[in-house]
């Protein structure tokens with residue numbers, strides 16, 4: 343896996359290579375089963391059923407790091423946070439922040455483009471119950487590390503959506519930036535902020551899951567605050 347990820351010369355190469363990854367037997371079986379069985383509302387659609395690559399320009403100054411694709415969202419449409427309620431909330435906020443050209447993300451060919459922002463997940467295949475195992479997280483890490491390496495020249499801020507993504511950032515610091523992660527690790531929280539010299543700042547944000555947005559734990563105003571802060575830190579107008 344490390345070798346395949348490391349061989350990717352650019353993001354297009356990486357996106358193509360990760361889409362063809364079969365390294366985790368449990369996740370391969372799950373993503374394919376979901377694609378075969380489908381949800382009633384999407385029965386007439388062909389699911390992607392593969393790993394979901396990142397989205398956004400190669401010179402992004404802001405990265406948004408999620409957990410993993412949703413079974414009937416990214417795993418259906420082939421694009422991260424596309425076609426589910428989490429994406430509705432996230433892209434509406436990115437549009438308000440001027441980082442997306444439209445407030446919705448419904449299908450891979452809907453014309454959505456991002457400005458100065460790249461979105462990707464710590465684990466690239468939809469996991470059962472949204473819970474990858476530690477072994478699956480570690481197996482997928484080389485894809486994340488290579489993606490960060492490729493956008494490293496411009497990357498200034500990483501917004502970690504949830505504690506899983508926050509924890510996935512520390513190995514990136516070591517692998518990509520040669521930085522020893524702080525000990526003890528800074529604790530995740532909404533609005534948490536960690537920064538170090540010559541490495542991207544890390545901002546914590548509650549995940550845009552329905553569990554958080556339906557209950558009001560994460561509101562549009564809270565997301566707006568995070569993206570305003572991310573833009574400030576990244577020097578994005």
Ligand code: SF4
Nearest residue numbers: 363365366393467482
């Ligand atoms: S989770 Fe990552 S490493 Fe595992 S099969 Fe999917 S893309 Fe490959």
